[in-house]
Amino acid sequence: MSGSHAPDDLAERLERRWAIVASVISAALIAAAAFAGIHQATMPQSRVEMVDPTTLHLNGEFIETNLGSALQPDGSVMVRVVGQQYSFTPQCILVPTQTPITFRATSADVIHGFLIEGTNVNTMLVPGFVSTATTRFDQPGERHMPCHEYCSIGHEGMWAIVRIIDKAQFTRMAADRRRLDCVKQ
Numbered sequence: 001m002s003g004s005h006a007p008d009d010l011a012e013r014l015e016r017r018w019a020i021v022a023s024v025i026s027a028a029l030i031a032a033a034a035f036a037g038i039h040q041a042t043m044p045q046s047r048v049e050m051v052d053p054t055t056l057h058l059n060g061e062f063i064e065t066n067l068g069s070a071l072q073p074d075g076s077v078m079v080r081v082v083g084q085q086y087s088f089t090p091q092c093i094l095v096p097t098q099t100p101i102t103f104r105a106t107s108a109d110v111i112h113g114f115l116i117e118g119t120n121v122n123t124m125l126v127p128g129f130v131s132t133a134t135t136r137f138d139q140p141g142e143r144h145m146p147c148h149e150y151c152s153i154g155h156e157g158m159w160a161i162v163r164i165i166d167k168a169q170f171t172r173m174a175a176d177r178r179r180l181d182c183v184k185q
């Protein structure tokens with residue numbers, strides 16, 4: 001009797017062993033997912049900046065006269081951008097070569113994408129939050145900046161241009177104007 005059951009016992013033992021291995025793997029994955037979720041929820045990213053998307057045009061740093069590129073006291077450049085269905089403001093962004101460029105951007109309505117081709121700048125504009133990205137351009141030229149988050153029917157027409165000009169020329173222009181862009185030039 002025991003002889004006839006031996007293969008079944010072996011099969012059952014192996015089956016159990018693999019069931020335990022699979023259960024342990026599943027439990028580890030669930031624990032990892034739970035930890036990541038709870039950790040993210042309880043410890044948000046080091047810097048979350050919020051802004052009211054309904055009053056962007058009325059007050060604060062994203063009012064229209066404050067958009068565009070600003071030469072900072074430390075020599076870097078800060079570019080403020082607003083995305084809305086279906087354009088970016090400014091539509092043509094002017095930046096210098098060989099300079100740290102920080103973008104601060106947000107959305108006035110829905111989620112938009114913020115990507116500058118050929119750079120590390122690739123983020124989302126989420127209404128209610130300020131997105132920041134820092135980059136630098138070595139050569140003069142032009143880069144496309146398409147919205148790459150589907151934002152409704154006009155999405156494919158939503159893009160801006162980043163025009164990179166010589167640093168000395170940019171500095172001269174910045175002496176006359178508080179905020180720079182290349183719209184209508």
Ligand SMILES: [Cu+2]
Pocket residue numbers: 083084085086111112113147148149150151155158
């Ligand atoms: Cu968009």
